[in-house]
Amino acid sequence: MKNITVIGAGTMGNGIAHVFAMFGHKVNLVDISEDALNRALVTIGKNLDRMVAKEKISQEDKTATLANINKFTRLEDGITQADLVVEAATENEDLKLRIFKQMDELAPDNAILATNTSSISITKMAAVTSRPDKVIGMHFMNPVPVMKLVEVIRGYATSDATTKAIMEMSKGLKKIPVEVNDYPGFVANRILMPMINEAITTLFEGVAGVEEIDTVMKLGMAHPMGPLQLADFIGLDVCLSILRVLNDGFGNPKYAPCPLLVNMVMAGKLGRKSGEGFYSYSHGTKDWIVSNSFKK
Numbered sequence: 001m002k003n004i005t006v007i008g009a010g011t012m013g014n015g016i017a018h019v020f021a022m023f024g025h026k027v028n029l030v031d032i033s034e035d036a037l038n039r040a041l042v043t044i045g046k047n048l049d050r051m052v053a054k055e056k057i058s059q060e061d062k063t064a065t066l067a068n069i070n071k072f073t074r075l076e077d078g079i080t081q082a083d084l085v086v087e088a089a090t091e092n093e094d095l096k097l098r099i100f101k102q103m104d105e106l107a108p109d110n111a112i113l114a115t116n117t118s119s120i121s122i123t124k125m126a127a128v129t130s131r132p133d134k135v136i137g138m139h140f141m142n143p144v145p146v147m148k149l150v151e152v153i154r155g156y157a158t159s160d161a162t163t164k165a166i167m168e169m170s171k172g173l174k175k176i177p178v179e180v181n182d183y184p185g186f187v188a189n190r191i192l193m194p195m196i197n198e199a200i201t202t203l204f205e206g207v208a209g210v211e212e213i214d215t216v217m218k219l220g221m222a223h224p225m226g227p228l229q230l231a232d233f234i235g236l237d238v239c240l241s242i243l244r245v246l247n248d249g250f251g252n253p254k255y256a257p258c259p260l261l262v263n264m265v266m267a268g269k270l271g272r273k274s275g276e277g278f279y280s281y282s283h284g285t286k287d288w289i290v291s292n293s294f295k296k
Helices: 011-022 034-053 059-067 093-106 122-126 160-172 188-204 210-221 227-234 236-250 259-266
Strands: 003-007 026-030 069-072 084-087 112-115 135-140 149-154 176-181 279-281 288-290
Touching (some): 011 059, 011 135, 059 069, 093 112, 093 122, 122 135, 160 176, 188 259, 210 227, 236 259
Parallel strands (some): 003 026, 003 084, 026 069, 084 112
Antiparallel strands (some): 135 149
8 A cells, every 4th residue: 555645634634644654655635725735744844854853764754755745635636546545534424424425436446445533433434435344444643643553443344354454554654553343432532531521520510720630630640641731632622522422322421521611612712723722822832821711
């Protein structure tokens, strides 16, 4: 699988493109927005510069990586030679189903169709294609160039051959793939999101403040980042979307999102990407402070 098409040039998409290109794959990065594509290439360039500065790669490696990436605003132009297509669009089920129908129609018959979804059913996406045996989840972690895990999710009809190919490819990217089955939230978010939701509920009920909750989890549980700061990093809208998938999929009230999370998303307080969530962020720097909404 030499030729890779990545659909979506956002945070996850550009990270996935970066990693494939760095390991010698030819990558077609597709997004309907030319601006998003240009921002993605700038981001990849900056991330590669950091790797050069840390002597993890050479300047020649950076040049070769960027040369391996081509950008397209039309899917039909960037998918016809793909051996593997990785969808990394927004975590929206209707959007992903539409994209998968297009992927199936336009990609070569032997191409594997993968999704970077963090919670949406692989089986449901496979059902809108004519090749359900070649549909699989390939859930990278953010930031993709740094994080080692790839959650490889088998849909109901995913074949052994497809699973083996993706497991081996992930290892070729110097990642550690873990095979899981297709149930809401898979493993990572089925465990992580209820923890984040409980941290938000702890804040909502006035048990402790933002800093106190995150400090307890960092110092007491050896988490590198507290759950509220992590929620900001992931995006509160993404957290809410995943919790709703869990709640709908299992029909269990323990997955119901905290009202505070719902209100914050409705108010546009999405975390780092909007400049404010549980913390406030100075764009262009690494500075962050507890949001005024949560200061005593």
